[in-house]
Amino acid sequence: MDTKPIGVDYSELHNLDSPVNRLLRDSIWDRRDDIGQQSFTTLRYMDDLIGRLGITEDTHILDVGAGTGGPAVYIANATGCRVTGIEINEVGVQVSTSLIGNAGLSDRVKVIQGDASQLPFEDESFDMAISLNVMNVFEDKEQVMRGVYRVLRPGGTWAFLSGTFQLGPEDAAAREHLRRGYLIPQYYDSLEEYKAKLRAAGFSIDEALEFIADFWVQVSRWRDAHRKHREVLIEDVGQDTTDYHIAYFDTYVSLIEQGKAANHLIVSHRPGGGRTDTPV
Numbered sequence: 001m002d003t004k005p006i007g008v009d010y011s012e013l014h015n016l017d018s019p020v021n022r023l024l025r026d027s028i029w030d031r032r033d034d035i036g037q038q039s040f041t042t043l044r045y046m047d048d049l050i051g052r053l054g055i056t057e058d059t060h061i062l063d064v065g066a067g068t069g070g071p072a073v074y075i076a077n078a079t080g081c082r083v084t085g086i087e088i089n090e091v092g093v094q095v096s097t098s099l100i101g102n103a104g105l106s107d108r109v110k111v112i113q114g115d116a117s118q119l120p121f122e123d124e125s126f127d128m129a130i131s132l133n134v135m136n137v138f139e140d141k142e143q144v145m146r147g148v149y150r151v152l153r154p155g156g157t158w159a160f161l162s163g164t165f166q167l168g169p170e171d172a173a174a175r176e177h178l179r180r181g182y183l184i185p186q187y188y189d190s191l192e193e194y195k196a197k198l199r200a201a202g203f204s205i206d207e208a209l210e211f212i213a214d215f216w217v218q219v220s221r222w223r224d225a226h227r228k229h230r231e232v233l234i235e236d237v238g239q240d241t242t243d244y245h246i247a248y249f250d251t252y253v254s255l256i257e258q259g260k261a262a263n264h265l266i267v268s269h270r271p272g273g274g275r276t277d278t279p280v
């Protein structure tokens, strides 16, 4: 019988080099593209983000839900910037610290353990905040956004990548499948709901960009990797969790194919600091 708890946290997944995770990760990315991300991000997303946001060595970035620190290390390496990540999971923080140390970046990159709903930082202490495939774990997204607003300097940029969902009453089964999430419960918003929450938190919206093809490829790869290694996964996390995860990714892929799920990068900024605010 399956005795392991379901959907608790990322501790097992964050152990990047465990035998089962190596099997999964090698099925999802080429080694070159595996930067220690725990998400649907690809190098293309990262490079796009870096160019689009104009990150320089003078930028201090907050990474909300830094995972195992791979994206923070990649961005810091590519730009010379400083990154402070916040991550709730202890294993994520440990693995991040080791990736940062191995990259020789301990002087300007760190990941601290904490809850992004209660940001433990001074007001106006960051130039930029990013978050990669994390926002859907928060039941109260506006609260998180208000916290980000507080710690950003006026004119500072807030850019996050997140799954967005346009679900109707006919999608009750899909919604239920997704709710249990991949490891922790998920709360789904449409792009319009995200925009409304950003405005309510005080942000001015600059851009919303959809990565269609890459997203479909990535979610399909996560699903295919789980199918391919089903037997090993059952040994590791039990049949119930394994089959639930496969069904989760199946549902996700199907919603993308129906045009009901997408991955949006939404770029906004805290008004002030000489920046021009958009009227919408």
Ligand SMILES: C[S@@+](CC[C@H](N)C(=O)[O-])C[C@H]1O[C@@H](n2cnc3c(N)ncnc32)[C@H](O)[C@@H]1O
Pocket: 010, 036, 037, 038, 039, 040, 041, 064, 065, 066, 067, 068, 069, 070, 071, 086, 087, 088, 089, 092, 114, 115, 116, 117, 131, 132, 133, 134, 137
């Ligand atoms: C899908 S992973 C993304 C990690 C990372 N952004 C990346 O792209 O590799 C979501 C992360 O959010 C973290 N998380 C969940 N709830 C959180 C919270 N309240 N505060 C901070 N991090 C949280 C999880 O532990 C997990 O590492």
